[in-house]
Amino acid sequence: MSETGKKMTLIVFSNDMDRAMAAFILATGAASSGMEVTIFFTFWGISLLRKENHSTPGKKLIERMFGWMLPKGPKGATLSKMNFLGAGTAMMKKVMRDKRMPQLEEYMTMARSLGVKLVACTTSMGIMGIRQEELLDNLEYGGVATYLGEARDSGINLFI
Amino acid sequence: MSETGKKMTLIVFSNDMDRAMAAFILATGAASSGMEVTIFFTFWGISLLRKENHSTPGKKLIERMFGWMLPKGPKGATLSKMNFLGAGTAMMKKVMRDKRMPQLEEYMTMARSLGVKLVACTTSMGIMGIRQEELLDNLEYGGVATYLGEARDSGINLFI
């Protein structure tokens, strides 16, 4: 394996449950096999990192609107297709439980314990008015330069 | 050209007709120029590999529901935008026929005859209750480890 074959970066742009699942299945698989994995959460993807219960006082109206409309963490994520007002997502979660597969939030915990680096995009946080205290603890923070620094010597770089 | 410059992998996550077209245009173009190409079909993308007429007895209700709702093969795929209940997709297909471009199902046949490897994601098949006999013949089957093994020494890796 070449040097670059030992690293993978993923940009998670979407907050769809199915796309996030794909990202974390890839990330945990790669980390388990000894690869160094970094996931950058940007735009809608940032909402996957939100704490379930956190309200920040002193926000502007427009920032509060983003807060109301975006899902809070992985449990609020829905399917990109066949959501049917939540029924499709609930069905998918049930099937996964029945087959003893981890749920998205469990994949996220697993990824972190395997050493996958989770980076929140500070530009997106700025746009949506999201503060660090609203996101999971112990994340890393960075912008496009951070991403490029990691991706430049990674063999696998995907935009999800 | 470097060693990794000779290989390409694509993850086809979506079953949208337009995204699948993009994947197969890239795959056939790369294979024609002597590159080694592998396409991994995952989540919704699996439905592109379904046989048109196949029903499997003995499925659970929830598995049959996935069967009914997912398109059967490339002919059932629709545009991700401007579908207009099928009218947009039909219009796009007509334009492509008029310009003597291959249809999606023809691109798939072409890709296979050029040696493009089609791999069905076994994890997704498990979730949706899809069996091997419902999919095209002579596919390969694998999970995230299979993907990483290929992608690690490929110069071009895309998530579509």
Place this chain on the structure above:
Amino acid sequence: MSETGKKMTLIVFSNDMDRAMAAFILATGAASSGMEVTIFFTFWGISLLRKENHSTPGKKLIERMFGWMLPKGPKGATLSKMNFLGAGTAMMKKVMRDKRMPQLEEYMTMARSLGVKLVACTTSMGIMGIRQEELLDNLEYGGVATYLGEARDSGINLFI
């Protein structure tokens, strides 16, 4: 940094405002740090390159229909989520102006002045009946072979 670490290619398949923003933030960031960047616009992405006011006489009905339905340039692009008939997109633009961030059309100008190569996919232009005179001046034109030639020795290749 390896040789391939100095190049990045992006395929912009979508014409969503948010995805296009992500592409141009990556492209301008990479070009500013001395990387060689090429963006391929394909399928819906082509519409980001359209001039705002241009009508071409002598088109077939079906080609004129594509012309009416696709947005004309970056100002017509809308969010992939939370668009709410345009209100969400307007809100996002306002937030970005308030935070003194460039708008999409400004990012595009910035990218070009930093030497980012913009390539319009000729296959997609053929399908949608779009002519060179309808697109921005001084673009490059190419198909899948052009893309593969660039991507093969780029360290970062993304499909957006």
